[in-house]
Amino acid sequence: ATDPVIHKIVPTLVKEMGQAYPELVRGEQMIEETVRLEEQRFLKTLSRGLVILDEATASLKEGDMLEGVTAFKLYDTYGFPLDLTQDALRTRGINVDLSGFEDAMARQRAEARKSWAGSGEASEDKVWFAVADQVGPTEFLGYETETAEGAVTALVKGGAVVEELKAGDEGYVVLNQTPFYGESGGQVGDTGTLTGEGIAATVLDTVKNSGVFGHKVKVTEGTIKVGTPLALIVDHERRSAIRANHSATHLLHEALRLVLGDHVAQKGSLVSADRLRFDFVDTKPITPQELAQVEEIANDIVLQNSPVETRLMGVEEAKESGARALFGEKYGDEVRVVSMGDPTGNAVGWSVELCGGTHVRRTGDIGLITVLGDSGVAAGVRRIEALTAKGARHHARANTNIVASAADVLHVGAHEVVSRIEALQENLKKAERSLRDANKKLALGGGGSAPASADETVNGVTYVGRAVEGISAKDVKGLVDAEKKRIGSGVVTVVLKGEDGRGTVAVGVTDDLTGKYSAGDLIKLATAALGGQGGGGRPDMAQGGGPDGARGAEAIAAVRGAL
Template sequence: MSVEIALTSTEIRARYLDYFASKGHVKVPSSSLVPRNDPTVMLTTAGMQQMIPYFLGRETPPGSRMTSAQKCFRTTDIDIVGNQRTLTFFEMLGNFSVGDYFKREAITFAWEFLTQVIKLPAERLHPTVHPDDAEAPGYWSEIAGYPDDAIVRLEDNWWGPPGASGPCGPDSEIYYDRGVEHGCGRADCKPGCDCERFLEIWNLVFMQYFQDRDGVRTPLPKTNIDTGMGLERLSMVVQGKESVFDTDIFRAIIDHFAQLTGVRYGQDTRVDTSLRVIADHARALVFLAADGVLPSNEGRGYIFRRVLRRAVRHGKLLGLDKPFLSIAADTVIKLMGDYYTELREQRDRIVDVLSMEEKKFSQTLNTGLQLLTELLTELRAKEVSVIPGDAVFKLYDTHGFPVELTQEIASEQGFTIDSAGFEHAMQQQQERSRAASTFSQADHETNLDEVLKRVGPTRFLGYEGVIGTGKIVSLVVDGKEVENISAPQQALVILDATPFYGESGGQIGDRGDLNSHAGVFKVQDTRRPVKGLIVHYGEISEGHLRVGDTVQAEVNSQRREDTMRNHSATHLLHKALRDLLGTQVQQRGSLVEPERLRFDFSSQRGLSANEVEQIDAQVNRWIRAASPVHTNIMPIQEAMATGAMALFGEKYDDVVRVVSMGESIELCGGTHCASTGQIGLYITVQETSIASGIRRIEGLTGRAAEAYLRRRSALVDTLAAKFQVQTDMLEMRTEQIIQELAAARRQIAQFQREGAARLAESLVSQAREVADVAVITTVVEVPDDKILREMGDMVRTGLKRPGVVVLAAPFEERIALQVNVAPELTKRGLHAGKIVSAVGQKIGGKGGGRPEVAQGGGKNKAELGAALDLVISLVQENLR
């Protein structure tokens, strides 16, 4: 039985939100996939996640009744995405009550929405409840007319982490009966059965208890409602589809890539899996990128990278040999950008992130796949089914091939990996890296607390200048205190007083020299491993030093001055950002080096080019004003009363240092210019997102800014000279050249296709007769693989009878193979993928593909003739 109407997913979402709005619910926009103020989870996994502060009473909700369509991302099943139902990214429809309505109303709303708003057949809906819930069955009977014995009791109908403390309660799940044809055939088949007949579509959670750590539950002062219904599953049911991937949510992406790769969805399990992976992963990546998640090797960034790499691999399996995720991204944005407007706003950045990361990974993937295929072939020949851990590690460490992909590909081909061996190899590599460090871990783990207790805190002289006198109070070598050091030992030197700034507050440590009458110590870094103690890290280059010696400490003055310019500029930058964007902007970190500055700040959106220009202009106005920089030491309460800005999340002492320059007032312990004029010049070179709600500006000052402008100016002059135009005409001339180049490429491509077509016509006459099959095997000269593929298709379609075409194209370091088989012949046992595999192995390579079309290649050109001769025997042996 089909549903009465088929709504699009967009219409279903709108009807859901409008329905609950009509019942007094406030429409709450989806929160970011990066959870706000919740370090316990990496990504938003449920619609109720943003509601937790309201349920716990920590924040005031916008209303006691709320509804939302929440972006969600779950990572636990990434490896099996591609089956009929599993997703990484999905939308969770939810309605919530904070101390307002409870079970009766929640059940009433659910039943009314399903049966009257989207008109699902009532006889196909089946509620389940927890066995201990005495109220919910009565409401289901009263509201929906279910007899008590028709309501299924399931132990799983309980929400709340077992063994942990917090709100919890029973829930009621609503299942949809997909029909007996999907069932297991057992007479007792019902909701909760492991078969595919009953599909859970909505979960109504009744939070009515608080569970303590001992498992004791007591009633909550106020009960809450939390419901969740996956839009994708609901769309599948409403639209009468067999899979979520058959709904309008995914088919536009799937159909586009099926057409692009020349395949048909629904005819080959492997092809279908790859198309579904691309469809799911493309959506996931677009939304991750829109919420500021960038690819990296840890945390959310690693999830991004893992999903992208899996998508690229499945694209390769479909024959996509060029970047394709930007195409998929535009399809996703077109489908979902009207509701999730951030997709349209962030479109260019999303495409840039995906394109850059996909391009970076493609070469890694090609190399890794080739090496892994060779490895599996060797192991199969030895009848070994476990890939050694050191081999997996070599693929990962040397070639950058992700271990998850190795594991997935191995599993597909009947192999497992030695995980313990991989972890052991990883641990050994980490130990080698630590051992190779300039300063051993022991240097940092030395009990410097005892040193501090004995000698007292270091007196910092660096605010007054870059040269000062200090006495050596401790020397540390290999984690142990010593009385003296001699060239060329590495050591830690601690003075009673120093002008060297120890790294803190984002400002890196100073470098320079410690000179005594008997030796010279080169300071490579200065740190504060223990609060109050400034430690000089480096190497004695001449003579020797002893505890008790007096040294002249001299900081590298140019490096210090460059660092001070950048540090003072961060204060002005912070002030300019707050003036332009509002006082909600907060500093979330910084890095101040001699070469550059980096400033992280809170903002829900990126800066436009015009805003970056305004920021730079304001900072440079303050620089030209040459305002003096003042510092004052005062109690923190007094400092905050002056309006001084403090670093978000930083802990301060009772007495603090306040740095003022013009309109900027901040708590800061770093070194600064004497006046803003000494900064010289400020330029923003990049503004990016580093996390949800966190932006990063990178800038240059002083000498580095001047050098940057000189390089840019020289580049413009060079290009203008090459294009033989004045610099002010460079942009117009560049656009002309781009258009001319595009036209030339189109013309070359047309010439190549015409040449290929002529050659294809001549090849048709060279067909040999094998039984009743036309066979062509030959070597051709073509410019690239694309033309080779097109030629193979031209030759096959030009034959007057069903045939097999095998073309080989020698390139500089390889031979490319193209095999085309007439569709009629695939039913008689001929398979293009098997033919190209055999020919590819003969020339020291490989190949594979679909029954009608396949590609391969190798490097042994000496065996090419013999390899092509194999085709006749392959046709004779396999033709039925």
């Protein structure tokens, strides 16, 4: 089959099982489209893989064996499953070296493990497990405050627990409590400072592993030891920007569901100080109109300036209340439920999600949400990126400046910039067409009749060879046709040296001579002279090219020599 068919059974599946699984009814259209696209992708993989398999086994005959490493390359590089390789070759009586396939698979896995272990992640994970066993989880104070005092409980450097960090050292400081948010749930870790008596350190990042918050620091003064009391101060401006971006992510999630449908579900996110990105389930790009609608809905809730409420609830109670949970995420017995947007007001959306991140106090604190665009990141997964607060304002100002500069250069008002550019583009196209026409006339000798000295007689055959510049590659065949028509009987070669230095060549043979000469054979000689290979077409017309357009005379001579 060349067209997807499996998706056609989805309506029957929903009809049979929709009562037991209501989510099937809600997501029927999305499920059917996803299945269709998946089968479509697999059919492309199958088609491509069969061609590659045929090439790889062209020299094999019945009773031979395909090397395991080749079968693995088909699987690993082109996504062609082993069982399909076996099925395709079974009809030809060819076996697959399964032992060799498994060996190649084992080598790849070993390399992957070696690469992962060499990255330092393995030792990092081990040390955090050890620290967690030794000192227990860190108490997080960051929902209520951005400053606190804490005592050092452990120090880590180079993937190992150490006794101290001295001035100039980089490492991780673990404390009994902290206001610093550790990277998790898509939200980046906090930065700031740690200070004590004769001690100063810059917090470059904060990570969270096994319930332990590790403050990645650069010690600038003194020595930090276990038990040292420290004052902890989070970078307020950066934290505020992160909070705005995280809350905006929730609003955009709800707005996407309202515009695109209930099938939209979060697949990942990144919340940093300078921007946010949100990955979600959908199969097709968002239209500019839909994107504008999503942005408008989210900003309506920002302008509402309603309180952002946070409650601690049991996980099942939270889900029953309608709080949205991230599919596949593991939650503890107690969860934080973040609510924003006034359902009784004029806002279109209402967001309630399970979330452990930091958020603004009121939706108005977000300031402004500007959606930058939409892109595809994986099969059935889209991504939008956005700015908030200062970032959104700076972006708007930059765009305003660009439009103002363009208006100044074009000597029109800002509202006329687009129409003026469109007019200039149309004028440019007309000028380019006129230039191409003039160059074609010039290439033909000024007006369509070439001087007699351009024609040669080779072995009783009229031969025309021309090296031209200033026309487009797609016009080369047209010149050959014009010359064939002019001479009536003969062979024509036209070589174009492009602006990039590459050569395009076309060879034409009039119909009365195709029994004696083939343009398909002659073109190979011409492209070889230009440093290229091959070329192809019909017996009366063929085209090719090569990297060295300056060797046009050699290409013309190569065809002449074949006559």
